[in-house]
Amino acid sequence: MAEAIGTLSVSVVTPEETVVQTTVDSLVVPLFDGEIGILRGHAPMIGRLGFGEMRLTAQGVTTRYYVDGGFVQVADNVVSVLTGRAAPLDKLDAEAARTQLEGSLKQLATGDDAIALRDRLVSQARAQLSLVRKL
Amino acid sequence: MANPRLLDKRRKSVKNIRKITRTMELIATARFKKAMDRASAATAYTNRITQLVADLMQTGLEVSHPLLAKRDNEQNATLLVLTANRGLCGGFNGNVIRAGARQWDALEASVPNCRLEVSGKRGISGMSYRGIAVAEGFTQFEDKPRFDEVEAIATRYLNEFAAGKLDRLDVVYTRFLNAARQQVVVETLLPLGSLGDVEKADSASANTPYEFLPSPESILEEVVPTSFKVKLFKCFLDTAVSEQIARRVAMKGATENADDLIKSLSMQYNRARQGRITNELMDLIGGVNALS
Numbered sequence: 001m002a003e004a005i006g007t008l009s010v011s012v013v014t015p016e017e018t019v020v021q022t023t024v025d026s027l028v029v030p031l032f033d034g035e036i037g038i039l040r041g042h043a044p045m046i047g048r049l050g051f052g053e054m055r056l057t058a059q060g061v062t063t064r065y066y067v068d069g070g071f072v073q074v075a076d077n078v079v080s081v082l083t084g085r086a087a088p089l090d091k092l093d094a095e096a097a098r099t100q101l102e103g104s105l106k107q108l109a110t111g112d113d114a115i116a117l118r119d120r121l122v123s124q125a126r127a128q129l130s131l132v133r134k135l
Numbered sequence: 136m137a138n139p140r141l142l143d144k145r146r147k148s149v150k151n152i153r154k155i156t157r158t159m160e161l162i163a164t165a166r167f168k169k170a171m172d173r174a175s176a177a178t179a180y181t182n183r184i185t186q187l188v189a190d191l192m193q194t195g196l197e198v199s200h201p202l203l204a205k206r207d208n209e210q211n212a213t214l215l216v217l218t219a220n221r222g223l224c225g226g227f228n229g230n231v232i233r234a235g236a237r238q239w240d241a242l243e244a245s246v247p248n249c250r251l252e253v254s255g256k257r258g259i260s261g262m263s264y265r266g267i268a269v270a271e272g273f274t275q276f277e278d279k280p281r282f283d284e285v286e287a288i289a290t291r292y293l294n295e296f297a298a299g300k301l302d303r304l305d306v307v308y309t310r311f312l313n314a315a316r317q318q319v320v321v322e323t324l325l326p327l328g329s330l331g332d333v334e335k336a337d338s339a340s341a342n343t344p345y346e347f348l349p350s351p352e353s354i355l356e357e358v359v360p361t362s363f364k365v366k367l368f369k370c371f372l373d374t375a376v377s378e379q380i381a382r383r384v385a386m387k388g389a390t391e392n393a394d395d396l397i398k399s400l401s402m403q404y405n406r407a408r409q410g411r412i413t414n415e416l417m418d419l420i421g422g423v424n425a426l427s
Contacts, residue, residue, distance in 0.1 A: 073183070
């Protein structure tokens with residue numbers, strides 16, 4: 001069936017390096033409010049990414065990455081994922097995430113900006129922890 | 136008359152120095168290539184962000200963001216000077232420090248509260264030698280600056296800017312133009328001013344009707360801080376690349392100088408040795424003549 005669907009090319013870019021440059025059958029990325037699955041022929045789209053798991057499926061093999069916010073752009077069966085950090089799941093540091101979660105939960109936030117910042121840190125840490133747990 | 140043994144000793148030490156400078160040149164070349172690869176990876180990211188912004192502009196969105204607006208009354212300014220941790224790289228550090236000190240004077244004349252932050256040991260010592268107090272120094276950036284380290288600094292600036300504790304951020308660094316040309320520049324990163332040259336990114340794909348999730352405004356809100364972080368990261372990368380080039384050029388010069396020195400010392404040594412032999416021969420001949 002995979003052949004019938006066709007493939008689309010994906011590049012995952014961080015400021016430091018191009019993490020992935022490949023063709024896949026499908027991919028799933030975490031948007032700000034939930035996951036989105038992208039197949040060949042997807043309408044042009046620009047979306048804001050959340051923190052979570054990105055899954056690339058090529059010929060039945062799924063590779064999983066953690067992505068740390070950013071953007072996804074889809075056009076002409078080319079998907080660009082721009083993110084601050086993309087790491088394979090087993091490279092995640094559960095300990096650091098836990099410290100970040102505890103630290104940011106304890107922090108007293110006053111004002112809209114500070115609260116938004118804290119929420120961001122909390123959700124970032126929670127996403128990493130839940131992914132580590134799933135391993 | 137010169138002592139051949141002394142000359143030989145000097146020649147040996149120059150040869151050793153040449154070995155060291157030559158090795159440093161090779162190391163700098165290798166590091167430069169690595170740093171260059173990283174810098175081009177960052178360029179790929181920046182290009183895509185620029186493309187994203189261009190697509191965003193196609194929706195006719197009004198670009199307004201607190202980070203883009205210049206503040207009328209600048210109370211607090213920060214100057215960030217990017218230098219290297221090590222020396223032996225020609226005028227690299229000196230040029231940046233000089234430009235930094237000049238910008239610092241200009242900034243202090245116009246803005247009441249100024250803060251100086253310096254990256255690199257050379258810059259920290261250079262600034263304190265000039266009697267300018269360094270509020271914060273970073274020494275963790277070697278030839279491979281990491282994005283998360285730079286991001287931590289960038290996030291601090293963004294928070295200070297949002298809280299009104301910072302009105303202006305200037306960065307002094309060496310911009311990498313090409314392998315033969317690097318230039319010390321002073322750039323104002325906060326407020327950002329513009330999101331790059333949006334006008335010229337008018338390619339064919341710019342006419343694609345995109346669907347925006349959640350909305351163009353929300354994406355713009357996220358793009359602006361991201362592009363600031365990337366710009367700051369690019370400054371660090373450019374500094375790293377330029378440092379390696381400067382070191383390579385300096386060490387190449389040193390190696391060539393050592394070559395010249397070795398040549399002239401060898402000549403002097405040979406001349407002195409020949410002179411000594413001639414002298415001894417003269418003595419001998421004189422002795423034989425006296426006997427006969």
